[in-house]
Amino acid sequence: MNPEYFLTRHTVREFSAKEVTPELIDGIVEAAVHAPTTGNMQLYSIIVTRDPAILARLHPAHFNQPAAVNAPLIVTFCADFNRFEHWCRLSRASAGFGNFQSFMSAVIDTVAVTQQFATIAELSGLGTCYLGTATYNAPMIAEALNLPQRVVPVASLAVGFPLDDASKGPTHRLPVEAVMHRERYSDYSDEAIARSYGPIERMPENRHFVEENGKETLAQVFTDVRYPRAANEQFSKLYYDFIAKAGFPFPG
Amino acid sequence: MNPEYFLTRHTVREFSAKEVTPELIDGIVEAAVHAPTTGNMQLYSIIVTRDPAILARLHPAHFNQPAAVNAPLIVTFCADFNRFEHWCRLSRASAGFGNFQSFMSAVIDTVAVTQQFATIAELSGLGTCYLGTATYNAPMIAEALNLPQRVVPVASLAVGFPLDDASKGPTHRLPVEAVMHRERYSDYSDEAIARSYGPIERMPENRHFVEENGKETLAQVFTDVRYPRAANEQFSKLYYDFIAKAGFPFPG
Incomplete structure (x- = not known):
């Protein structure tokens, strides 16, 4: 195996002008x-978009985030x-x-x-960035990509x-003991949480992030700025309604 | 990269007695x-179970399927x-x-x-099998593993x-053109569907499967025997209620 790749991979948000050929993408797909x-x-479809006119309709669905706008391709799963x-x-x-059960499968x-796909693409020299927004603006994506019933982004x-960025290393992650449980789930003490998240809170870029947003703690940046309750609830309703309308009614 | 691995990997359902050390699993985790x-x-927990007493409580949650019962470890994500x-x-x-939106994230x-985890485990010489039943009997799994609120299998x-099985090759998959769309979704003609699924229908083991179950077509084995509507609906309700009770109420 290539343990080095898995330990050091990181998300790429800036892309070069080098052409990504259809042949390269076909080979990756x-x-x-062969994924499980x-x-x-094989309850999925993979839509590979490179036409600038269709990309221009996808970009606002992804809030025009730079990674989406900079990329030559958006692949919608x-x-x-x-x-x-x-x-x-x-x-x-x-x-x-x-x-709902079939939808979850x-x-x-x-x-x-x-x-x-992301792993094989990265091992082939490409960079990738997950756009979490796929579940936010599903109706816009469905319209741009002509999705029929029973197809949900x-x-x-x-x-x-x-783009070459030799300075970029792997993203910091929680220690293994913070995400792995032996035999059964063992709930966290306050001390274990503080120990696990302390190094993230002390990173200079995160301290800067807290200050810039006028917050007291890094967690407040997540709850008040990045993922506020009102937005989470608004996009919950939008996605929930879209899924039901796409032909997967919920039992509730 | 290792294109050969990705093109030939397959699910493993029979396991040898060789010990899977905690060090090996820790390294894989x-x-x-570093996955995105x-x-x-990192909105997940990874629970590694090898204690026979706890495994014995997980097995029925996974319908005692052989892959679960034969494995020395069950890892619940x-x-x-x-x-x-x-x-x-x-x-x-x-x-x-x-x-719901946060749950989906x-x-x-x-x-x-x-x-x-599956990719790295397989590249390390291990075999893996997804147990689709994780979403079927979530309440039993939660009880066996002591899951608190806001934690859902x-x-x-x-x-x-x-177990060595040199005869086993990669599982048959649909041709790339059947699952990949260029630019936008292009819906399927009857001919395209027949062409894509024909080779699967004609495989000797699948013809045997149809006969054995007294069905006319392979698709009927999926709809009537493997994933019948009544079971899908029953497990939809069970999972839906579990998720809401775990602290992710649905907006509907």
Whole structure:
């Protein structure tokens, strides 16, 4: 294996002008589809967009974040039961996949293939950036990409060759003991939390981030600026309604 | 990169008696946490279970499927806002993550780290099998593993050294053109569906599967035997209620 790659990989948000050929992307997809999938159903579709006119419709859906706008390609990974149900119809099989459990199976398939695509792309010299906004503005993405019923955007990757940045190392992560539990979940003491998050709070860029936003603590930057409750609730409703309308009604 | 690995990997359901040391697993987790994560929040926990008494409680949650019962380890990957919110409380930050959008961010983080763990484990010589049942019997899993509020099982891997099976090749997958769309989604013609699924239908093991189950078509095995509507709907309700009870109420 290549342990060095896995320990040092990092997200890329700035891309060079070097062309990403269709052949390169096809090869990555051909390998990525060997990611695990529920019952070998491959409950996803992978949409590779490079046409500037369609990218221009995707950018606002991703809040025009620089990683999206700078990338030559946006690859949108969708949970997809449309294709499988089409096969069922042609096979006189009565499909019962319009529900939350089936949607979640498709979501898991979709993120697994997304992550496999990202790994293979990065090992091929490309840089990638997950756009968390794929679940925020699903209706806009669906319109830009002509998504039919039973197809829901789950993850998007900005993809391109990275601009050289030799100074950039791996992103800091919590220590293994903070995210791994042995045998069962053991809940955290205040001391364990303080010990795990202390190094992140003390990083100069994060201290700067707190000051710049006029906050007292780094956590307040997350709760008040980056992921405030009102926005989370607004986008919860938008995504929830979109999923139901796309043909996966919730049981509640 | 190692294109050969990605093109030929396959799920392992039978495991040898060779010990999987804690050091090996710790090293895999240490690398896997460099998978992409929403805002670097690492919204997951990884629970590594090898104690036979606790495994015995997990097995029925996974319907005693052979891959689960045969494996020396079950690793349960959970969407987790418990840890992050604990940090927020200690930091006088008012968290607003008890909602569907935040849950979905955590699900995406969780599956990305699961897939990264699976890749690194397989490149280290281990075999893995996703247990799709993680989302079916979440309440049983939560009880066996002591999961607190805001922690939801999303994916489980059976992990161990594979029993040698040199005859096993990669699993058949749909052709790239069947899962990839250029620029936008282009919906499928009946001919395209028949062309994509034909080779799967004609595989001897699948023809046997159809006959064995007394069905007319392979798709009917999926809709009537493997993933019937009534079971999908029952487990939809169970998972939906669990998620809401775990502290992620739905907006609907």
